[in-house]
Amino acid sequence: MGIEITWFGHNTWTIKTGNHNLVLDPFFNDNPSTDVSADDVEADFVLVSHGHFDHIADAAAIANRTGATCIAIYEIAQWLAEKNSVQNTVGMNIGGWVEQSFGKMQLTHAIHSSQLPDGSYGGVAAGILLEINGQKIYFACDTALFSDMELIGHQDIDLAVVPIGDLFTMGPADSIQAIQLLHPNVVLPCHYNTWPPIEQDAAAWASEVETNTEAEAVVLKPGETYTLSSV
Numbered sequence: 001m002g003i004e005i006t007w008f009g010h011n012t013w014t015i016k017t018g019n020h021n022l023v024l025d026p027f028f029n030d031n032p033s034t035d036v037s038a039d040d041v042e043a044d045f046v047l048v049s050h051g052h053f054d055h056i057a058d059a060a061a062i063a064n065r066t067g068a069t070c071i072a073i074y075e076i077a078q079w080l081a082e083k084n085s086v087q088n089t090v091g092m093n094i095g096g097w098v099e100q101s102f103g104k105m106q107l108t109h110a111i112h113s114s115q116l117p118d119g120s121y122g123g124v125a126a127g128i129l130l131e132i133n134g135q136k137i138y139f140a141c142d143t144a145l146f147s148d149m150e151l152i153g154h155q156d157i158d159l160a161v162v163p164i165g166d167l168f169t170m171g172p173a174d175s176i177q178a179i180q181l182l183h184p185n186v187v188l189p190c191h192y193n194t195w196p197p198i199e200q201d202a203a204a205w206a207s208e209v210e211t212n213t214e215a216e217a218v219v220l221k222p223g224e225t226y227t228l229s230s231v
Helices: 059-066 074-084 149-153 172-182 202-212
Strands: 003-007 013-017 020-024 045-047 069-073 089-092 097-100 103-109 126-132 135-139 159-163 186-190 225-228
Touching: 003 135, 003 186, 013 126, 045 059, 059 069, 059 074, 069 074, 069 097, 074 089, 089 097, 149 172, 159 172, 172 186, 172 202, 186 202, 186 225
Parallel strands: 020 045, 045 069, 069 089, 135 159, 159 186
Antiparallel strands: 003 013, 003 225, 013 020, 097 103, 103 126, 126 135
């Protein structure tokens, strides 16, 4: 069975595999890129990369309604439990792996800030590496380019998701270098066109990817799904 990866704009994704529904960086209700409501999202697991509002806005509401387990950096998991009454949380840190019923997850290094919506400390920002049904999926999440992406690439990445919006994350040019370090088979862009300051030409980006890397570039519109075939 394939892994269905759906983009809702910004860095909000659902990952469906077998009987499991994962939601990454849930930002639905105030997201101008989608008309999907957080009330309509089903989840067994909610994955959070860092504490900024546009990545965690609907995490607690979805988890509290569905009973989903929230997995995040320790400080965010603690905040969700103590300040938002989320019953099921897993707090972890950079470099560690955790096994869950859907597969395995690792928090990776990311260069970005992380403050929770109420101004409290959100730990450090992270990328997310998933191993599901023998496939490795890397979400760089909000980050600058960093040379240790080459080490992440040593894990044989089947699909990578990289930000291209610039201003708050790396832009298109740096994302090409990131892809060259990561060596994924397939790469998708994210964190762009949500608001005017991060508008980008995704078609032009895809052309640069095809010219300068060995990866296949796939550009989704919000609401579209890419299916990664199981090995």
